[in-house]
Amino acid sequence: MVEQTKSAAVNTSDRMSAEERRDDLINIALDLLRESGMEAITIGAVAELAGVTRTLVYKHFANRQDVINAVYQREAAKLHVTIRDRVVEATGFEGRLRAFVDAIIGAVDTHGWLFSPAESQTHEAGFRTEQAGRDRRTVREFAKLAGAEFGLSLREATSAMGILLSGLTSLRLQAHVLTSEADRAALAALYVDLVMAALKGLASGEGHYKGDTETSPGGASGDAAPDQPSPPPGAR
């Protein structure tokens, strides 16, 4: 059974505001999801654990899919803030990238369900749009730092960071199957090294890419281009 640590207010239903009640129901659904997976979230199970009627649950959510969406939406936003806080505490491009990657790997165990490809299918369009927006902002922020650090145009840096941050999808999947801290640390170091070397190489101009001339953007300008893929690179 699911412990009701987060829904201790079971018998105080009438004292909860609508917002508190909704949040409490989401907490219960989250417990169910963590304990037994998404399938365990039903209106009936949530109502029973909250000690309220199904009718009351239906006052807050249209149906079970709406409850599931609310859990994913709230938790993804929370995780995004947590990761962001850790990133802004760090300094410099490499420092922030490292903090970002460490935070993502740290979230693999606690928030893996949030990024499971199987479940991501069920996410509603609104949720996916929000995620894509967060990813775009992440790319943009790292692109600014990388541009300044490596002397790249913002377009080049945005294109390159879009590509390199997409690699986090694979990094998360790889981290997921690693159990030792040492292995995960090695994976984080490998990823950061790849990104640093890639950007240094790009800045050196030694490859085939001939810089950001009028007719050769790296592809990514402003809002249009590096729309990150729906299944998150782990960036939330």
Next chain:
Amino acid sequence: MVEQTKSAAVNTSDRMSAEERRDDLINIALDLLRESGMEAITIGAVAELAGVTRTLVYKHFANRQDVINAVYQREAAKLHVTIRDRVVEATGFEGRLRAFVDAIIGAVDTHGWLFSPAESQTHEAGFRTEQAGRDRRTVREFAKLAGAEFGLSLREATSAMGILLSGLTSLRLQAHVLTSEADRAALAALYVDLVMAALKGLASGEGHYKGDTETSPGGASGDAAPDQPSPPPGAR
């Protein structure tokens, strides 16, 4: 209306083998999809364009979703073969990577629908498993080449290539919004340069990653790790 170029055999239904008939119905569904999107694929529309009864269509497909799945499955497999052929014609790690990237960018216009995140949601599990398998093989093949070229262990090379090939998801999205050939060529060069510089940097051992010792795999060994994400990196 959809032209019936691929289903000219409309009035020869009795002379088609079951396999030919199924393939013909898939061709019609593909025309509908290209012309008007996935929603246009219905049993009725396919039957009408094929000049056969709905009952006959139902002999080959359980329902419209089954038709849609068959289109995606067949076309993804075909595209994979096309891309593969272009890759094996090239030589060396960089040459093959370049051929691979060019082929993917070339498919953005013709097969963009195959990789659209919105539609990828509807793919059945079997289809996604097939795609993931193709991605894994792609990672493995490039990892072998990269390992030999840069003196990396297969584990390191597999982990690195898993991360770097994931970047193709972003590359495809960036290529999609570029219209000029020059811009697309610049994007391809940028991507190949990033990968080459990243692997060279990793091989130099100058970063924080301290090589593939007993306790520090890059994370990816054998089949377990770099399970590519469901939404394809464009690698099919």
